[in-house]
Amino acid sequence: MISSNRGDITPPSPLRWLILGLLFAISVVTYIDRINISVTARQMMPALGLTEQEMGVVFSAFVFGYALFQIPGGWLSDRWGIRIVLMIALLWWSCFTVWTAIAATSFLAGPLGIIGALALVRFLLGVGEAAALPTFNRAVTDWLPAHERGFGIGIAIGGIGIGAAITPPITAWIMVNYGWQSAFYLSSGIGFGLAVIWWCLAADRPSRHPWHTCHEGTSPTTPVVPIRPSIPWATLRNTPSVWWLMLSYGCLGYVAYVYMSWFYLYLVNERGFSVLRGGVFAAAPFLAILVSCPLGGWVTDRLAMKHGVTKGRQIVGMTGMGLAAGSIALGAVAESPYLALASLSLGAGWLYFTIGAYWSSTSDLSPTHAGSLSGLMNMGANLGGAISPTLTPWLAQQWGWGASLGLAAFMALLGGVMWLRIRPGDGLKHCE
Numbered sequence: 001m002i003s004s005n006r007g008d009i010t011p012p013s014p015l016r017w018l019i020l021g022l023l024f025a026i027s028v029v030t031y032i033d034r035i036n037i038s039v040t041a042r043q044m045m046p047a048l049g050l051t052e053q054e055m056g057v058v059f060s061a062f063v064f065g066y067a068l069f070q071i072p073g074g075w076l077s078d079r080w081g082i083r084i085v086l087m088i089a090l091l092w093w094s095c096f097t098v099w100t101a102i103a104a105t106s107f108l109a110g111p112l113g114i115i116g117a118l119a120l121v122r123f124l125l126g127v128g129e130a131a132a133l134p135t136f137n138r139a140v141t142d143w144l145p146a147h148e149r150g151f152g153i154g155i156a157i158g159g160i161g162i163g164a165a166i167t168p169p170i171t172a173w174i175m176v177n178y179g180w181q182s183a184f185y186l187s188s189g190i191g192f193g194l195a196v197i198w199w200c201l202a203a204d205r206p207s208r209h210p211w212h213t214c215h216e217g218t219s220p221t222t223p224v225v226p227i228r229p230s231i232p233w234a235t236l237r238n239t240p241s242v243w244w245l246m247l248s249y250g251c252l253g254y255v256a257y258v259y260m261s262w263f264y265l266y267l268v269n270e271r272g273f274s275v276l277r278g279g280v281f282a283a284a285p286f287l288a289i290l291v292s293c294p295l296g297g298w299v300t301d302r303l304a305m306k307h308g309v310t311k312g313r314q315i316v317g318m319t320g321m322g323l324a325a326g327s328i329a330l331g332a333v334a335e336s337p338y339l340a341l342a343s344l345s346l347g348a349g350w351l352y353f354t355i356g357a358y359w360s361s362t363s364d365l366s367p368t369h370a371g372s373l374s375g376l377m378n379m380g381a382n383l384g385g386a387i388s389p390t391l392t393p394w395l396a397q398q399w400g401w402g403a404s405l406g407l408a409a410f411m412a413l414l415g416g417v418m419w420l421r422i423r424p425g426d427g428l429k430h431c432e
Contacts, residue, residue: 015206019143020155022198023136026086027159029194030132031260031286032187033097033125034062035164038261039171039282040180042268042275047180048104052393054115059261059389061119065126067382074134074375078368081204082139085131087195093128094191096121101181133157133359133378138371141363142205147301149363150356154297157355161290165283168264172279232369236376241365244421246380248317249358251415252351253381255324255408257388259285259348270401271337281341288349296320297356309364309425313357320354321416325409332405344405351412361424384411 037044041055050058077085099121103109108117140152171183236242263285268278296316304312327347334340362374388408395404 016143016152018201019139020152022202023139023156024159024162025194026090026132026198027136027157028163029090029187029191030093030129031160031163032167033093033191034129035167035260036171036183036187037062037100037122039168039264039279040175040183041265042172043175043180048114048118050115052397053390056261056390056393057115058118058122059257060386062122062126063257063382063386063389065123066130067126067379067386069127069130070134070375070379070382071372072375073131074138074371074373074378076131077135077138077371082135082142083199083202083204086135086202087199089128089131089135090191090195090198093125094188094195096125096128097184097188097191100125101184130375134371134375137359137362137374140359141367141370146363146367147305150297150299150301150304150360151294152297153359154294154356157352157359158290158293161286161288161293161352164260164286165290168282169276169279172276176275232366236373239365240421241361241423241426242373242376244418245358245361245377245424248321248415248418248422249377250380250384251411251418252321252354252358253383253385254388254411255328255347255351255415256381257385258392258404258408259344261389262392263344266401267337267341270396271340273337284341284345285348288345289352292320292349292353293355296353297360299353300357300360304360310423311425313361313364313424314419314422316357317354317419317422318416320350320352320357321412321419323353324348324350325413325416328405328412329409332402332409347409347412361422364424365427 037059044050045052045055073085073089099106100118103117103121104114106117108120112120136156137153140149140156144152174183174186264278264282267273267281268275273281300312300316302312303315306312307315324347327343327350331340331343331347334343358377359374362377363370366373391407392404395407
């Protein structure tokens with residue numbers, strides 16, 4: 001395994017928790033801005049004259065932008081540091097969150113039409129959010145010791161549980177009382193505010209944070225030469241674990257976007273829940289994620305210390321994906337809407353139980369290139385996820401929701417089997 005050449009120190013616990021807390025908050029916002037359109041679609045589709053298939057195209061446009069810019073986002077965090085990259089990303093995607101509310105009446109609607117305007121705006125929103133998770137991984141790699149990185153990334157990404165859980169009920173309430181556009185105005189304002197907080201409180205690395213440097217008696221303005229690692233493409237191409245990680249995470253991404261794009265509408269349209277009650281119950285999978293994401297990270301760290309990195313990551317990856325497949329399959333065939341809700345929610349929890357194993361594996365393979373490598377892996381997830389929002393309603397229309405959810409269960413199982421070929425403990429060879 002390759003050691004990092006970034007040459008930094010392990011910061012005191014309060015500083016580590018500050019950075020993790022900020023990453024958690026940003027994670028919450030990313031999923032508010034991502035999920036709210038799946039709820040507002042209930043009013044947007046009739047208001048703008050869109051069908052489910054056309055709305056699926058708009059959903060997929062975000063995922064394509066998000067997928068295509070994962071590697072550039074990770075590379076930028078490796079090169080220029082987490083502070084400026086996340087601040088610019090927050091400002092960028094908050095601007096396009098506002099634009100989502102007005103896209104259908106903006107100048108874009110003339111040449112592109114309503115669908116084209118919405119799709120372009122959501123694509124550009126995805127471009128901004130693409131920098132988030134690879135930069136999270138860069139931050140966790142720099143700020144936490146190796147034996148805490150699974151837990152750390154689990155906490156950081158676990159914010160999606162809060163963001164995705166609170167978004168359906170709050171967005172549904174705002175939509176009913178103030179109109180669907182208001183949901184986008186509110187969430188963009190939160191993003192702008194958090195960008196300012198991040199810029200004021202974060203630092204690229206522990207040695208550059210004013211709280212640490214002042215405590216150590218050094219100047220917080222001491223210049224540090226930016227790290228500019230080049231991406232070792234030849235090494236990545238010749239490392240099977242990289243590609244198996246990407247493919248396996250692509251399976252996870254397919255399943256995740258079923259929840260993010262269609263779960264609320266599935267509860268309302270297929271399972272018969274009311275608009276507001278569906279908004280409340282649509283939070284259940286994401287509350288499961290809030291618990292399972294850091295828990296899975298903690299478990300994979302403990303198992304890696306006991307059994308070695310490769311086995312510790314494999315156990316969590318295979319177990320979580322396998323149990324997710326079983327839970328989703330049960331939810332697909334359950335007669336009771338409440339049993340289906342419970343089983344599908346557990347499926348989401350088990351799916352995200354594996355997050356720490358996936359993301360810490362990229363740091364295990366190469367701490368120096370953790371941002372770029374995790375961007376490559378997450379690109380796989382979102383290429384898989386880009387198919388899901390459009391394919392899911394088509395399958396449901398042709399053969400019913402049982403077929404749509406059955407395919408999601410199969411994809412989870414396939415992703416779990418692929419962990420047999422992933423060996424993060426071997427590292428990348430000769431890339432430094």
